Amino acid sequence: MRRELDEYMSYDVGALCPDDWDLGQRLMLGGCDPLPRRRCLARASKLFRRPLPTNESLWAIPDDGNVRWSRYHCRSYRCLSARNPRRGYDRCVGCFDMDRERRRWVSGGNGNGSATTLADFRIDEVLAVKPGEVRVGLDVTVGTGSFAARMRESGVTVVTTAVNLGAPFAETVELRGLVALYATLGQRLPPFDNSMDMVHTAGVFDGWVDLQLLDFVLFDWDRVLRPGGLLWVDKFACARKDLDDYMYMFLQFRYKKHRWVVSFKSRDEVYLSALLEKPPRS
Structure with a gap:
């Protein structure tokens, strides 16, 4: 890690930064987080074009020219299709298919073409639990921002966590x-204590996560949620034999259960x- 950090900090002050965002991400994933600041100029795509207006961009794939593809296996959004076995990533397969994505969290579709289950909650059902109270939230996920897009249509501002795990997830969210x-x-997490109305999570753990890491993450989510705030656990997947261990991790905070489904x-x-729902504490 020391060698990689020395390499990352080797640059010319005031010049263009090296094309090494992937090195920075490896450092972050290895525990060097946050990264040290640098005094160089961030590179952008040479083909960058004006982005679409908001009313068009929410459910449109961005222009290929607005992404720096040099560190990905693919060189275009078309290549990222779930139908391409050489797409270069295996998390959130299908997240770049906007026709699929816009069917999620609404009546009649979970986005993967199959029938919805009891574990598929709709956004309107969730917001009805706290009418008018959910205004700002955090989506901890692997994805392209579709949950935040749906919530924006309901008047809720959601910030999406993103890491570029083999595909331009972060760029796509912002584009x-x-x-x-x-x-x-x-x-x-950067938010101050007791400030978020909602924390939503989907697909980021899926039963692989170490229990100690999950414990620290959940305590941090509890920290940023306000009293009465909602934690939406969205189809957390795990082995049946591990279910009791993972259920304990969520139940230890003694939140009020509005919905609890195992399928x-x-x-x-x-x-x-x-x-x-987070209880009041003082």
Whole structure:
């Protein structure tokens, strides 16, 4: 890690930064987070074009020219299609298909072409739990900002955490006119204590996460949620044999259960979806 950090900090002051964002991300994922600041000029795509206006950008794939593709396997959004076995990433497959994405969290579709299950909560159902109270939130996910786009249509401002795991997730969120927080799971969240109306999470853990890491992450989410704020656990996937351990991690905070659903993903795996309300503490 020391060698990589020395390489990252080797640059000419005032000149263009090296094309090494992937090195910076490896450092972040390795625990060097936040990265030290540098006094060089960030590179942009040579083909950058004016972005679409907000009313068009929410559900449109950005222009290929607005992304620096040099560190990805793909060189275009078309290449990122879920139908391409050489797309270069395996998290959130289908997230760059806007026709699929815009069916999620609304009546009649979970986005993957199959019927919705009890574990698929709709945004209108969730917002009805706290009418008018959900104004700002955080989406901790692997994705392209579609949850934030849907929430914006409901008048809610959501910031999406994003890391570029083999594809331009962070750039895509922001080119859609949304706000991406480029941060890893190991980073303490920037919001102040008791400030968020909602924390939503989907697809970022999926049963692989170490229980100790999950514990620290959940305590940080609890810190930023205000009293009465909602924690939306959206189809957390894990092995059936591990379900009790993971359920304890969420239940330890003694949140009020508005919804709590366990459904089968496969013979040996399950989904846990929950809508939980943080109690007042003083």
